[in-house]
Amino acid sequence: YNQTKMAASWECPNLPMLSFPMKETSKNTFLALKILIGAHYEENPDSFDEEIKQLDQLREAAAKASRDSSGMNVMRRYLAQLHLVKARFPVQTCGQLPVDFAWKDAYTGVEYIQEGINIEQACVLYNIASLHGQLGSNLHRSTEQEMKEACTHFQCAAGAFVFLDENFGMNSCKDLAPEFLALYKNLMLGQAQECLVEKSLKGTSKVKNNTIAKLSAKVADYYTLILKALESDPCSVISKKQKDWVKLIKSKQCYYSSIAYLFQALSSAEMGKHGEKVAYFQMALQKATTAGKAAKGNDLVQEAVTNLIAHVSELYQVALKENDQIYHERVPSPDDLPPVQGSDIVKPVVFQPIDGKQAGTDILGRLVPMKAYEAASVYSEEKATLLRSLMSSVEAKDEELQQYMFSLNVGEMETLNKEPKLPDEVLQLHNLLESKTDVLRKLHSDMEELLALSEKASDDLTLVAKRRHEEEHEEQEFQARFGSRASSQVCASIWKEWENYQSFHQQGLKSNRELKVMLDTHYKNLLLLSGPLSVLSSIVPKASLLDTPPEEGTSQRWEELLAKIEQMKQQRQTLMAQLREQMNKEDIIKTLIGHVGKNMDGFIDEHMKKHRECAEVIRLNLAAQERILAAVTEANAGMARKRLTAQELDKRQKEVFDSLVASANSFPLLQNKIREGLGFYTRFHDNIQKLKKKADDVCAARKKERQALERTSPTPPEPVVSEASKVLPIQGPRLPSFPPVGGGTQVLPSSQPASGQLPPARPPKKSELRGTPLQQGPMEQTDQSERPEPPSHVVPALPTPAPAATPVSAPLFPMVSMATPTPLLLPEGLDPQITELHKTLLELQGQLQGAQGSMIVQGAQGSTGFQGVQGSVVGVQGAQGSLLSRLPTLDQHSTNLPQVSNQQASSSHGFGQSDAEIDHSLSNIRDVRSPIPSAGMPPSSEMSGMPLSSEMSGMPPSSGLSGMPPSSGLSGMPPSSGLSGMPPSS
16 A cells, blocks of 8 residues: 555545524613713713714624625624724723623523623624534535645634634623633644544645644544533533534544544554554554444534544555564553644634724714824834743843853753652553563473573484484495495485474574573573562662762752742743733723823833833843853753763763563563474474484394395306306396486387397386475475474574476486396306206296386386386395306306306496485385286395395296296305295205
8 A cells, every 4th residue: 555645545434513603682771881881971962963963873784694704794893893992981080881782602602791891792792603613514625725724714713713712702701701712722633633633634735644644633632622621611612512423523533533633643644653553553443343333313523533543454454464574573552552642733813802903984083083092003003022032032042041051961960869750651661661570481391491402402413413424424334345336325315304393493593592681691681680679679789879968068059049040030931921911911001092192102112111110020031041050051061970970870870771672572582482492393303303213223124125135136256257167148038227317318129139048027007106296306205294394482683495406307206227237158068957056047037037127117107006117126136136146157067168257246236226215125025915917026026135036937836936946946146145935955
């Protein structure tokens, strides 16, 4: 969402405005003025009949004024004439005007009759303010111009109510009591501020989010004051008369509170405070919901509130999701949120009772000459000029004094004489953590449990490392005796997994150390914050702990000067207040009228002397400030040691407070990280146990394999090949060649066998293959749930190790590359047993070829079937190797028997195999139980050199080889030859 243009993002119709009813009056006349004219002016009272008639007509027009601008002009002219009448007949000299004016209460209808012109002025002024409010409420405020006009009307109404309260607050009309006038003023100012908010929400102005929030908050503050006034006497009479007012004002108060929280949330988002943003959105949604409940029955307000709720809900969900998935900031509670401070932009327009443009002609102008008014105006200007000059000088001196005292930092030395006090922030944290000692101790025990789990993980990983060392050592000894062979991919996978676990464990150990240091650092402070307040206060450093006394007499002089500065400020404020009161209370009209035709300038200067004398005293006070500050500067030099003491004390106290705040802020982080660490090491322990079991199983299998190979594969003697025995080999069947593990081109055997060759074994059909499809390579044939994962409780961010890259050319399944022994050439006339042995060897070669073909298909379909075929291949190779190793020993039967090289024999046993994946099948071959249809390998053939099952194709159960009787012995074949069914003596 766009955070900078939120003003026009949802429909916010203008809410209705309120206004007050106008007061009504009965017909009356000013004929009693004739008595005052005759008594106080040397004029014929009857000569003023026309003027009195005009006054009566103007009063009647004002009482029946239309509810528009022309009616406003009529009432303002009548009010100006009343002020002129009052000026001509002041109460001090003439007493009250002997006229009874009757006005009705605006809410109860009760008629009040009061003598004197004050009640007439007050009621007319109320009607002027009320008409301003009505004119502002009647505007639709659909355009910017109408918003400005409405705001101006409300401000003028507020100014009229302020003038009424200051000058006519005490009268017999209950609806003009000070409580009512305060309510009137607040309502008008609140609605004027509401116009500014509406203008900002229309999107026509570039108002910042923070500014809109402050404006809306102030509107809500005004309506809060109004609600309190309506619920208390004497203003409760309004709520009884206007029953819908309370509901409307309450809904508007919640509505603008919601808008204030909404834009404060957007302002927090601009500052990157995402947790605070979510909290403000939540508060905005709550306030909008409350406004909707209060607005029932008012369709216009209900529509605006509904639109606001929908908009705030959408923003709240987006902000909550972003914070949960991206920022992970703590969302403060409503009590912890900084309040939205309202900003009061609108002010009451100062009311001028006598406006020259609207007052018109002075109806009683014959009674007082205009020169008297002119002189009074000049006198008032003289007083205003003097007052402005003094106020400017006082403000400048006050600013100078404030800056000087701030530069001295006088407040820091006051801490030496005061009892240390905990700041509000620390007190709030104490309230949050109070009585949580058990939680803190549980946190400490959880840390100990986490350390114990990590220690257990270290021990388990050390056992796996020991197992690895033993396996590698035994393998090295085996290869030193029987020749090198390819490394085991299964072992390599397990050791790689161990290395990953070891890496993650090191990261976890680092995080544990950091958490331990962090907990040890903050644990003591957390216990203090959760304990009694008296114990917490006792750790704050005090001045008594610092021993740096100032010089003798310096401290007393310093205190005296500070007292003089305070006395000077108080005297200055008192003198200015007295001067204002003296100028405001002075009434010069009567004196000026008596001096018409005389020297007005001299008269004004004479009356200004008393004001100038008071002003001179104020100037002396201002001049004394410079001398006092010079003395303070001198005394400050002698306070250096005490100042250093105060600074040191303040520094120590601040360090203690900052330490407490930092510890309290770290408490949620410690809880979360220790909880994450416990979860990580619990899962980590299970994975390590699985790794230990796999390592134990594979190492045990490897050990059995080596033991079996040692029993079945003794090193043959070097054969001696004579020149006479070198005969060309018979062209027999050959095994197909397979590419090495990493790629290569596979050379398939010819589809048509040569003359005298055995046909190649067919690859197994898809229906004959068993096992589950192979989904992963040999390095990935582990349970995904057992894969190591990095610790999640790290305090700083730790990088996750990248997985090893898989070569593009690597095959999808492991392949076995085996050397095919050269077929033997046997001369005629050999012993039948030798011929039968040679025939059996050729059959084994055919089975081996078929099994290798099955490996290709099985490997593409599933790891289980592939491992079974691969185990069968190894079994056939073992049997073939055993036969080849025995053929050279039969030279005693025929001198023409060709010799087999050591290289053939060793390769036949599998020692020269290039595909390291054979080790993977050897470690799991004992689980293979299904026969290979294409190769005819027995299901129980587990590894090279192990006895073959009697189910081999063409071999009866009781015979070791096809066509050989059980009792037929082979000379020189030991009991461990690996041929099933052959007794040791055969």
